[in-house]
Amino acid sequence: MDTTTTSSTTPTDPGTVASGAAVPDTTPAGTGDEAADAVIARARGRIDALDGRIVELIQERMAASAEVQRARISAGGRRVHLAREMEILRRYRDGLGRPGTALAMTLLELCRGRV
Numbered sequence: 001m002d003t004t005t006t007s008s009t010t011p012t013d014p015g016t017v018a019s020g021a022a023v024p025d026t027t028p029a030g031t032g033d034e035a036a037d038a039v040i041a042r043a044r045g046r047i048d049a050l051d052g053r054i055v056e057l058i059q060e061r062m063a064a065s066a067e068v069q070r071a072r073i074s075a076g077g078r079r080v081h082l083a084r085e086m087e088i089l090r091r092y093r094d095g096l097g098r099p100g101t102a103l104a105m106t107l108l109e110l111c112r113g114r115v
C-alpha cells in the first residue's frame, strides 16, 4: 500500500496517513480562478450556516423525541414505536429518495438510541 498519501478507501484524518504520521496539506487554497473562488467562498458560507442550523434542528428534534419517549414509558409503553418510525422513514424517502431512508434511520438512532 502507498503510505505517502491518504488512501481513498480508508477513511483517515486528511492530515494524517494510516500510520498516523502528519502530512502537509497540499490542497491549493483556491482554484486559480478569482470568480470561481468567490462563488465557492459565498456558497461555503451558506453551507456552513445551513449546517449550523441543521445541527440545532436535530438537537431540537432529539429533545422533542425524548419528551415523547419519556411520556410513553411513564405511561407503561415502550421506547420504540415502530408504526411511527415507518411514517418517518416514508417521509424522508419521499422527500429525498433512498438516501433519505438512511438519513431518517440515523436521525432515529440519534433520538432513541440503537434498537
Ligand SMILES: O=C(O)C(=O)C[C@]1(C(=O)O)C=C[C@@H](O)C=C1
Pocket: 065, 068, 069, 079, 080, 081, 082, 084, 085, 088, 107, 108, 111, 112
Ligand atoms: O413519535 C414517537 O412516538 C417517538 O417516540 C419519537 C420517535 C422519533 O424520534 O421520531 C422516537 C422513537 C420512536 O420509535 C418513534 C419515533
